[in-house]
Amino acid sequence: MTKVVALMSMSLDGYVADLEDGVDEVFDWYFAGDVDVPTTKPDFTFHVSAASAEHLRALMGEVGAMLTGRRTSDRASAWGGQHPFGVPAFVVTHEVPEEWSDSDSTVHFVTDGLESAVAQAKAAAGDKIVGMHGADTIRECLDTGLLDEIRIDLVPLLLGSGIRLFDRLENAPVTLGNPTVVEGVGVTHLSYPVIPR
Numbered sequence: 001m002t003k004v005v006a007l008m009s010m011s012l013d014g015y016v017a018d019l020e021d022g023v024d025e026v027f028d029w030y031f032a033g034d035v036d037v038p039t040t041k042p043d044f045t046f047h048v049s050a051a052s053a054e055h056l057r058a059l060m061g062e063v064g065a066m067l068t069g070r071r072t073s074d075r076a077s078a079w080g081g082q083h084p085f086g087v088p089a090f091v092v093t094h095e096v097p098e099e100w101s102d103s104d105s106t107v108h109f110v111t112d113g114l115e116s117a118v119a120q121a122k123a124a125a126g127d128k129i130v131g132m133h134g135a136d137t138i139r140e141c142l143d144t145g146l147l148d149e150i151r152i153d154l155v156p157l158l159l160g161s162g163i164r165l166f167d168r169l170e171n172a173p174v175t176l177g178n179p180t181v182v183e184g185v186g187v188t189h190l191s192y193p194v195i196p197r
Contacts, residue, residue, distance in 0.1 A: 002064070002122040002125050002126070002128070002129065002143060003129045003130070003131060003148040003149055004067070004118060004121075004122070004129070004130045004132060004146055004147050004149075005130065005131055005132060005148060005149040005150075005151055006132045006138045006149070006150045006151060006152075007018060007059070007131045007132060007133060007151050007153075008133065008135070008138065008139070008145055008151075008152060008153070009023070009026040009027055009030075009089065009150050009152075009153040009187070010026060010028070010029065010044065010084050010154055010155065010167055011153060011155055011157040011158060011159040011162075011166050012151065012154060012156060012157060012158055012164060013026070013157070013158045013159060013160065013164040014164045014165060014166070015159040015161070015163060015164055015165070016135050016163055016165045017135075017159070017162050017163040018159060018162040019161055019162050019165075020077055021023075021071070021163070023075075024125065024128065025155070025159065026153075026155050026157065026159075027183060028155070028186065029048065029052065029069050029153065029155060029185070029186040030046045030047070030048060031047050031048075031188035032047070032048065032049075032054070032185065032186050033047050033048040033049040033050075033052060033184075033185055034049075035047070035048055035049065035052075035053040036053075037053050037056045037060075038055060039084035039085065039088035039106075040083075040084060041079075041080075041084050044084050045054050048157070048184065048185075049184045049185035049186075050135075051182055051183060051184045051185070052182075052184035052185065052187060052189070054182075055182045055184065055189050059131075060064045060085050060086075060122075060128060060153075062107040062128055062129050063087055063126030063128060063129055063130075063131040064084050064087055064123075064124065064126050064127070064128025064129060065087050065089070065090065065122070065124040065128075065130050065131070066083050066085065066087055066088070066089040066090070066121070066130070066132070066133065067089070067090045067092070067117055067118065067121040067122040067130050067132045067133075068089065068090070068091055068092070068132065068133040068134045068137060069092050069093075069132070069133075069134035069135075069137035070091055070092065070093040070094075070132035071134065071136065072089070072133045072137075073089075073091040073093075073107070073109075073153075074097075076095075076111070078091070078100070078105075078107045078108075079107060079193050081104065081105035081106070081107055082105065082106055082107070082194060083106065083107065083129070084155075086167065087106070087124075087125075087131075088106045088108065088110070088121075088124045089107045090107075090110050090117045090120050090121045090124070090145070091107060091108065091109045091110065091117075092110055092113075092114050092137055093109050093110065093111060093116045094111060095109075095111060096109040096111065097109070102134065103120050104188065112180055114137070114140055114141065114146070115144070115146070116146065118130070118146050119127065120150075124142045129148045129149075132147070135163055135164070135167075136163050138150075138165065139166065139167070139168065139169060142169060142171070142174055142194070143171045145171075145196070145197065147194050148175065148193070148194055149191060149192065149193050149194060150191070150192045151189070151190065151191045152189075152190045152191075152192075153164075153184075153187050153188075153189055153190075154187065154188045154190055155186065156186065156187075156188075157188055165189055171197075174194065174195075175194075175195040176192040176193065176194060176195060177192060177193035177194075177195055178192075179191055179192050
């Protein structure tokens with residue numbers, strides 16, 4: 001069965017972005033090392049520690065499709081029509097951006113709800129995982145029982161305010177299994193299975 005897996009960088013106090021949707025501080029670890037991890041975009045290469053490089057390479061091999069909310073997609077300018085992992089991306093939204101042209105794009109805007117977006121992403125992923133970005137979309141998947149795993153890149157930073165990943169969960173408590181842990185430089189990679197209710 002194809003798993004849906006949340007993939008987010010987060011500060012120690014639970015924030016994934018600042019109040020203006022800025023992510024520089026929580027993404028610093030992607031560019032703080034001396035090991036290059038290229039993506040499918042020639043101008044987008046990660047520079048991380050050896051442990052984080054091994055973690056990222058394994059992750060990119062696992063992901064068959066990405067799923068995200070509209071805010072994250074807008075912030076990333078829909079990745080220019082191609083997600084850096086080289087997989088199809090599905091964006092949950094109420095309407096397709098007016099300026100959007102889907103020619104030669106692997107980014108798909110889904111306007112008929114989260115469950116449809118999850119189903120489309122799973123079909124595209126095949127036997128690989130669906131990676132998920134976006135705090136609101138992740139919370140909604142948790143609340144509806146559609147999320148199988150949470151992977152957090154925990155950054156040693158206290159932002160103090162901003163957008164929290166786990167605010168306003170409607171069906172808390174959510175029980176998680178024991179984590180796997182990879183220690184990087186400037187980041188700890190944590191992976192928790194979500195225990196079904």
